[in-house]
Amino acid sequence: MTASQGEPLDTQERYSRAALSCLADPGDPVMGALLRSVPPAELLAAIVSGPPNAGSTLARSAFCDSGPALVAGPVADRAVERWRMRLPDVPPASRLAAWERSGYRLVGPGDAEWPTQLDDLGDARPVVLWLRGRADLRFACLRSVSVVGSRAATAYGTHVGTEVAAELAGLGWTVISGGAYGIDACAHRGALAVVGCTVAVLASGLGFGYPKGHDELFGTISGTGVMVSECPPERAPTRPGFLVRNRVIAALSRGTVVVEAALRSGAINTARHAQELNRPVMAVPGPVTSEQSAGCHELIRTCDATCVTSARDVIEMVAPLGDDQRGPAAREPAVPADRLDPVTASVLAAVARRAGRGPATIATLAGVDLDTALRCLGLLAAAGHVERCEQGWRLRAA
Amino acid sequence: MTASQGEPLDTQERYSRAALSCLADPGDPVMGALLRSVPPAELLAAIVSGPPNAGSTLARSAFCDSGPALVAGPVADRAVERWRMRLPDVPPASRLAAWERSGYRLVGPGDAEWPTQLDDLGDARPVVLWLRGRADLRFACLRSVSVVGSRAATAYGTHVGTEVAAELAGLGWTVISGGAYGIDACAHRGALAVVGCTVAVLASGLGFGYPKGHDELFGTISGTGVMVSECPPERAPTRPGFLVRNRVIAALSRGTVVVEAALRSGAINTARHAQELNRPVMAVPGPVTSEQSAGCHELIRTCDATCVTSARDVIEMVAPLGDDQRGPAAREPAVPADRLDPVTASVLAAVARRAGRGPATIATLAGVDLDTALRCLGLLAAAGHVERCEQGWRLRAA
Numbered sequence: 030m031t032a033s034q035g036e037p038l039d040t041q042e043r044y045s046r047a048a049l050s051c052l053a054d055p056g057d058p059v060m061g062a063l064l065r066s067v068p069p070a071e072l073l074a075a076i077v078s079g080p081p082n083a084g085s086t087l088a089r090s091a092f093c094d095s096g097p098a099l100v101a102g103p104v105a106d107r108a109v110e111r112w113r114m115r116l117p118d119v120p121p122a123s124r125l126a127a128w129e130r131s132g133y134r135l136v137g138p139g140d141a142e143w144p145t146q147l148d149d150l151g152d153a154r155p156v157v158l159w160l161r162g163r164a165d166l167r168f169a170c171l172r173s174v175s176v177v178g179s180r181a182a183t184a185y186g187t188h189v190g191t192e193v194a195a196e197l198a199g200l201g202w203t204v205i206s207g208g209a210y211g212i213d214a215c216a217h218r219g220a221l222a223v224v225g226c227t228v229a230v231l232a233s234g235l236g237f238g239y240p241k242g243h244d245e246l247f248g249t250i251s252g253t254g255v256m257v258s259e260c261p262p263e264r265a266p267t268r269p270g271f272l273v274r275n276r277v278i279a280a281l282s283r284g285t286v287v288v289e290a291a292l293r294s295g296a297i298n299t300a301r302h303a304q305e306l307n308r309p310v311m312a313v314p315g316p317v318t319s320e321q322s323a324g325c326h327e328l329i330r331t332c333d334a335t336c337v338t339s340a341r342d343v344i345e346m347v348a349p350l351g352d353d354q355r356g357p358a359a360r361e362p363a364v365p366a367d368r369l370d371p372v373t374a375s376v377l378a379a380v381a382r383r384a385g386r387g388p389a390t391i392a393t394l395a396g397v398d399l400d401t402a403l404r405c406l407g408l409l410a411a412a413g414h415v416e417r418c419e420q421g422w423r424l425r426a427a
Numbered sequence: 428m429t430a431s432q433g434e435p436l437d438t439q440e441r442y443s444r445a446a447l448s449c450l451a452d453p454g455d456p457v458m459g460a461l462l463r464s465v466p467p468a469e470l471l472a473a474i475v476s477g478p479p480n481a482g483s484t485l486a487r488s489a490f491c492d493s494g495p496a497l498v499a500g501p502v503a504d505r506a507v508e509r510w511r512m513r514l515p516d517v518p519p520a521s522r523l524a525a526w527e528r529s530g531y532r533l534v535g536p537g538d539a540e541w542p543t544q545l546d547d548l549g550d551a552r553p554v555v556l557w558l559r560g561r562a563d564l565r566f567a568c569l570r571s572v573s574v575v576g577s578r579a580a581t582a583y584g585t586h587v588g589t590e591v592a593a594e595l596a597g598l599g600w601t602v603i604s605g606g607a608y609g610i611d612a613c614a615h616r617g618a619l620a621v622v623g624c625t626v627a628v629l630a631s632g633l634g635f636g637y638p639k640g641h642d643e644l645f646g647t648i649s650g651t652g653v654m655v656s657e658c659p660p661e662r663a664p665t666r667p668g669f670l671v672r673n674r675v676i677a678a679l680s681r682g683t684v685v686v687e688a689a690l691r692s693g694a695i696n697t698a699r700h701a702q703e704l705n706r707p708v709m710a711v712p713g714p715v716t717s718e719q720s721a722g723c724h725e726l727i728r729t730c731d732a733t734c735v736t737s738a739r740d741v742i743e744m745v746a747p748l749g750d751d752q753r754g755p756a757a758r759e760p761a762v763p764a765d766r767l768d769p770v771t772a773s774v775l776a777a778v779a780r781r782a783g784r785g786p787a788t789i790a791t792l793a794g795v796d797l798d799t800a801l802r803c804l805g806l807l808a809a810a811g812h813v814e815r816c817e818q819g820w821r822l823r824a825a
């Protein structure tokens with residue numbers, strides 16, 4: 030059986046999952062359905078060496094004691110055939126290990142850093158995620174909002190997207206986006222401008238880093254936030270991959286804001302994923318004379334998206350009832366202090382209640398190096414324990 | 428008893444109503460409640476000559492056989508006292524007659540030109556209306572939309588307001604607004620630009636014509652549409668009068684569109700009246716950076732106003748199901764041809780089915796003068812029988 034939540038994956042299982050993720054397209058529901066019951070190593074072995082009817086045998090054996098098979102035999106057989114043809118693309122375990130040594134983290138369901146909200150995707154849940162960056166993904170996404178929109182952003186959208194993202198990040202919300210040109214880039218940059226946490230979910234492998242023009246941006250994001258991909262690091266993006274990636278953006282966050290989008294736009298697709306996941310969908314209005322706002326207006330008009338004009342409006346939609354809405358006094362940390370790891374807890378203990386302290390002082394008091402202190406402070410801010418102030422960092426009023 | 432719908436008011440009743448409308452503030456619910464049962468002449472006589480408890484006597488006598496009095500005795504007494512103090516302001520019948528001779532029309536409930544949808548205002552229904560202009564008010568409002576907004580309109584709002592109004596008027600919808608600077612003026616001008624029908628509801632008397640800078644606009648509106656006021660022609664506007672007037676704008680039309688409005692704006696007040704009357708409330712989005720769109724976004728966010736970006740969106744909200752929405756082929760005239768007056772019917776008969784005819788030809792064929800032909804064509808367009816085309820006018824496809 031596969032590892033359940035809280036039971037970290039062993040290397041073999043993670044590598045098997047990584048291999049399976051190279052065989053199936055991201056979001057392949059047949060892979061998801063089989064992985065619900067068949068251990069990854071067993072599934073991989075069956076694809077590598079199994080008979081022509083390996084798929085239906087797996088589907089039958091997996092579901093025999095839990096009712097009818099959820100994947101029809103012929104469907105499973107055809108899927109296994111398809112996957113088998115991609116076996117030459119699977120990187121050897123030595124390559125996976127090399128990637129891990131060079132800073133890529135491979136996480137799967139059951140790992141501590143796995144964001145459990147991805148389970149809402151059902152059989153379309155990613156098989157694994159590749160991560161790079163200082164922030165802990167699960168931690169960062171506890172209080173997060175996706176801010177997405179057109180690549181062909183206008184000056185208006187660029188301005189509003191940056192402002193909303195900066196304000197959200199300043200209030201301790203992680204900004205998730207797709208790393209594309211236009212609104213996505215504004216969302217990331219707005220969060221970075223206030224030293225907030227931001228997460229970029231790419232359709233390419235993280236080493237490939239599409240678009241190339243964002244190499245520096247992605248480097249900066251890795252410095253404080255985290256880069257995410259379903260694909261192994263060197264994979265180039267595919268056209269359908271962008272749309273499939275959008276489900277991860279929608280599933281990671283508490284809600285999705287579309288800042289600017291034409292009537293046909295990938296951002297609309299992300300909004301639809303959020304809607305299917307029962308996450309709040311929000312859209313920023315704009316001039317009715319702007320084609321780049323037409324998609325937002327359509328979402329508001331016909332898809333029940335909420336019209337939002339500021340970060341405050343957004344938080345009202347995504348914050349748990351009674352949280353940020355009633356001002357800082359009502360905020361509860363997303364993770365209780367007694368569930369923090371010892372290093373983060375020591376950094377939290379070094380933060381003063383009222384007067385701010387600089388990160389160097391905090392590092393000294395906590396007995397950690399400056400890098401560790403900064404990383405922990407980012408996590409603590411995302412979790413709602415600390416906030417930035419003029420003098421550095423202070424505890425958030427309880 | 429007062430005249431019921433379809434039974435035209437005699438001169439005495441109309442003049443009594445006109446006098447009462449000078450005594451009570453527009454929308455005074457006590458006046459409305461008493462007029463539900465007490466004939467206007469009797470009510471006026473009681474105010475002029477009655478004892479101190481005239482009000483409570485009227486309230487009692489009016490409701491004695493239809494359950495408990497709807498106006499408490501002391502309330503009615505105080506109202507009559509208040510009204511009595513204004514008796515010197517009541518113009519003599521000779522003045523009313525002089526106004527009528529000079530082109531002002533005095534209409535009350537029961538008159539053919541009275542728009543029965545005003546009854547939805549209950550006791551706040553206007554006591555009378557003063558009209559001036561070529562169009563028939565009841566006819567013009569059958570297919571009408573209120574287009575309102577800030578006086579401090581931006582270039583964006585001016586552009587969008589004019590466009591939406593022109594498109595609505597071009598599709599045979601009457602555009603109702605308040606005659607103010609800014610969006611109201613754009614709404615009227617947009618309708619006039621396509622020789623459509625427009626109705627201006629003023630808070631001042633029509634002879635006073637506030638704002639003065641719109642004298643020429645009001646003259647143009649009278650030429651093809653109609654000017655409306657609850658006040659006698661020479662009355663100056665009062666500050667509360669503007670807000671009270673808004674209920675008439677909302678009640679006359681099938682729905683209200685706010686094009687631009689700051690958070691505190693009279694247009695928001697009109698929208699609230701429309702909402703109370705269960706008429707669709709619509710708002711045009713704009714840049715979130717514009718204060719003049721903040722009221723519109725607030726209406727969409729918190730008051731369930733529909734986000735509209737074009738005349739098409741507006742018509743979708745106000746047209747009867749199956750009407751304009753499905754294109755011209757599905758449109759039904761608002762008034763059946765067999766209920767038209769003989770002159771209008773003869774003009775309709777002179778309009779060709781497919782090829783357009785100029786108004787001069789139509790006038791000749793119908794045996795009426797050009798002015799009459801133009802007036803009737805406006806009415807027929809508002810009622811959905813004819814439409815403009817390159818060559819002049821033609822029948823609308825059934």
